[in-house]
Amino acid sequence: MLALENLTTHYGPVQALNDVSLAVGKGEIVTLIGANGAGKTTLLMSICGDPRPTSGRVWFEGEEITGTPTARVMRGGLSVVPEGRRIFTGMTVEENLAMGGYYQTREENERSIEHVLDLFPRLRERFNQRGGTMSGGEQQMLAIGRALMSRPRLLLLDEPSLGLAPIVIGQIFDIVEQLREQGTTIFLVEQNAHRALSIADRGYVLEHGHVVLADSGKALLANDDVRRAYLGG
Numbered sequence: 181m182l183a184l185e186n187l188t189t190h191y192g193p194v195q196a197l198n199d200v201s202l203a204v205g206k207g208e209i210v211t212l213i214g215a216n217g218a219g220k221t222t223l224l225m226s227i228c229g230d231p232r233p234t235s236g237r238v239w240f241e242g243e244e245i246t247g248t249p250t251a252r253v254m255r256g257g258l259s260v261v262p263e264g265r266r267i268f269t270g271m272t273v274e275e276n277l278a279m280g281g282y283y284q285t286r287e288e289n290e291r292s293i294e295h296v297l298d299l300f301p302r303l304r305e306r307f308n309q310r311g312g313t314m315s316g317g318e319q320q321m322l323a324i325g326r327a328l329m330s331r332p333r334l335l336l337l338d339e340p341s342l343g344l345a346p347i348v349i350g351q352i353f354d355i356v357e358q359l360r361e362q363g364t365t366i367f368l369v370e371q372n373a374h375r376a377l378s379i380a381d382r383g384y385v386l387e388h389g390h391v392v393l394a395d396s397g398k399a400l401l402a403n404d405d406v407r408r409a410y411l412g413g
C-alpha cells in the first residue's frame with residue numbers, strides 16, 4: 181500500500197534521512213520506532229511531501245506521490261495525524277471534525293461525523309466543547325477523528341502517545357487496533373516502543389536517519405538490542 185524507496189531528506193545542509201526503504205502492506209499496523217531526533221517525524225512528513233525528499237521515491241497504492249503537496253496526497257486516501265495534534269483550539273469538536281472533511285458534500289460530512297462519533301463516544305459527549313478546553317487524551321481522539329473524516333485507507337500517526345497518561349495511551353492504542361480491524365492500514369511513528377511493537381504486525385528501527393532493523397513486532401520486542409536501547413533493558 182505504501183512503499184518508500186531509498187528516501188533521503190535534508191534540511192539545508194543537514195541530512196535528516198539517509199537512504200530509507202520500507203513498506204506497509206494493506207491491513208497492517210507498521211510501526212517506526214527511534215530515539216529523539218532519529219528522523220521519525222521527518223520520515224512521516226516526507227511521505228506527505230513536506231519536506232520534499234532530496235532523493236528516492238514514495239509510492240502509495242502503486243502510484244508515485246514523491247513530493248506531492250500534502251493537501252493533494254490527503255485527498256487521495258491517505259491521512260495524517262501530526263505530532264502535537266494541532267487541533268483548532270478555539271473551535272468546537274464539531275467544527276474541528278468538519279474541517280477534516282471540508283471538501284466533502286454536506287451529506288458525506290454528516291455521515292463521516294457519525295462514523296467518528298461511533299468510534300469515539302467521548303467526542304459525542306463533548307461535541308459542542310472547544311478543542312482547547314479538552315484533556316490531552318480527548319484532544320488526541322479529536323486529532324485522530326479529524327484525520328478519519330476523509331475516510332482514509334492509510335492513516336499516518338505521529339507519536340499519538342506523547343504526553344498522555346498510561347491509561348489514556350491504552351485507550352488510544354485500542355482504537356488504533358480497532359481501526360485496523362475495520363480495514364484501515366496504519367503507519368505508526370512512536371517513541372513508546374513497547375506499546376507500539378505490542379500492537380504492530382511489523383516494525384522498523386530508525387537511528388540517525390537510517391533504518392537499522394526491520395522485523396515483526398513480536399521479534400523486535402524480544403530483540404536484545406531493541407530491549408537495551410528502547411525498552412529499558
Ligand SMILES: Nc1ncnc2c1ncn2[C@@H]1O[C@H](COP(=O)(O)OP(=O)(O)OP(=O)(O)O)[C@@H](O)[C@H]1O
Pocket residue numbers: 191194195196214215216217218219220221222223371
Ligand atoms: N525544520 C527543520 N530544520 C532543520 N533541521 C530539522 C528540522 N526538523 C528537524 N530537523 C532535524 O532533523 C533531525 C530529525 O528530526 P525529527 O524531528 O525528524 O526526529 P524525530 O525522530 O521525529 O524526533 P522526536 O521524537 O524528538 O520528534 C534532527 O536532527 C532535527 O534537529
